[in-house]
Amino acid sequence: MKILAIHNRYQIRGGEDESFDLETSLLEKNGHQVIRYIKDNKIIDELPLWQVGLRTIWSRSDYRSIRGLIQKERVDLAHIQNHFPLVSPSAYYAAKHEGIPVVQSLRNYRLYCLNSYLFREQKVCEDCLGKSIPLPGVVHKCYRNSRLGSTVVTASISTHRLLKTYQTQVDAFIVLTEFAKQKYIHNGIPAEKVFIKPNFVDPDPKAGRGDGGFVLFVGRLSAEKGISVLLRAWEVLGKRTQLKIVGEGPLQSDVEAAAVNTAGIQYLGRQSLADVYDLIGQATALIFPSLWYEGMPRVIIEAFAKGTPVIASYLGAMVTMIEHQKTGLHFQVGNSDALIEQVFWMLDHPQAWSEMRQAARSNYELNYTAEQNYQMLMQIYQRVLGSVSRVP
Incomplete structure (x- = not known):
């Protein structure tokens, strides 16, 4: 053809x-x-x-x-x-x-x-x-x-x-x-x-180990991606786990300031695809706090391919892509307190989270090859x- x-x-x-x-x-x-x-x-x-x-x-x-x-x-x-x-x-x-x-x-x-x-x-x-x-x-x-x-x-x-x-x-x-x-x-x-x-996602990046001891945001640093929700949450969560942020965009200065002033935030700027895959594989979870419906975020599929569960807003595409407490967690859109609650749940349930890594990888193999x-x-x-x- x-x-x-x-x-x-x-x-x-x-x-x-x-x-x-x-x-x-x-x-x-x-x-x-x-x-x-x-x-x-x-x-x-x-x-x-x-x-x-x-x-x-x-x-x-x-x-x-x-x-x-x-x-x-x-x-x-x-x-x-x-x-x-x-x-x-x-x-x-x-x-x-x-x-x-x-x-x-x-x-x-x-x-x-x-x-x-x-x-x-x-x-x-x-x-x-x-x-x-x-x-x-x-x-x-x-x-x-x-x-x-x-x-x-x-x-x-x-x-x-x-x-x-x-x-x-x-x-x-x-x-x-x-x-x-x-x-x-x-x-x-x-x-x-x-x-x-x-x-x-092609080629298959293969599952990671999730042993990096941090959670990850990858995406455009803009309002609709929920950056403000993410940064507010880490004013509390920074004492419990590290957040690494990858990306560029109009809110980059806000992220850079938060990395200086808020404990637990590291800004990595723009990274190569290979390095992004490596980071996703190491991360305990991918955080996806988007405020708009989204189409079908590629980074969520990449996370599943690496066996990394996703903590995401309960909105639009994310509702059907992520199964709560199986391939990730949902929280109320725009609600930083709700995000904090779900990250605490992840940290307090390591065995369940390990099982969710396997489920996330299986979801990729079933739906996204x-x-x-x-x-x-x-x-x-x-x-x-x-x-x-x-x-x-």
Whole structure:
């Protein structure tokens, strides 16, 4: 099979970029030919804002380029990971005009939400759901705290809702969890077009020993990740166990200050993937205090692969990914006292925690390997290929 893989990379590399690279490599390992069409958001700062705005709604250049690439390579299927903002939904129309099916992976809520997180002012926000024009996002400047930028993104969302782009131009949507599937169905995506396929970790990093004597946070240092909840909790927990923090982001200065002023916190900055895996394997637990729904956090799957249980907010994807007192622990979202309580439970139940390490590893082997993920992806591809007749 020849697949056109389309992706708009982020300015700061994140989970979607990692997923794109892993998935395309997985396809190639299994004998498929992958044609990559990639744009990088690093060029945004070099472009006039009006040009970026227009491209967000419709990119004429990408429409022409994608049509030409399909004609030249005779690809069987287009799979889009992220089209925002440079490629735009014009990619769907280009593929459809060439008669090939379109698959779209959905790893956030950009179809309805200007900042894609359904998150505002430190809490979940669904004010724009169900609205043909997401005006609350403009009022609150939800896209990069910019009224102009928010207006541009609103124009793109509203235009393609009016055109019914997502209902008519996409043959299959891949979501990560049942939670996300229901959100999309309730907001207008046809149920028969939504398929669940989780993230995966490849190659298998193998289980660690969990003997490092610390717990670990890995992720973007930003408000929606619950950094403030984490730091408040360690004002108490620092006397009992060490917290190591890996990552970068807008709240980095807060983390650096906490590492100086609060006992038990060590900030490690950005680390290589190999070093992150090593740290996860050594950690007693991964702490995941996110305040938003999340898509399917790759770091949780990586923790399971290393046999490390996860202590996470009871919210969104984390509700179904983690089984309380089996593969990890849940605590009330945004509640640092509740996080403290669950860390104390972990420290006070070493035998149960040892058993939970084995359960976490088994969860990875059952649900998140490359082999299982490839079979699920092929089933989706075959489904859409059987439903679309190619234009001769």
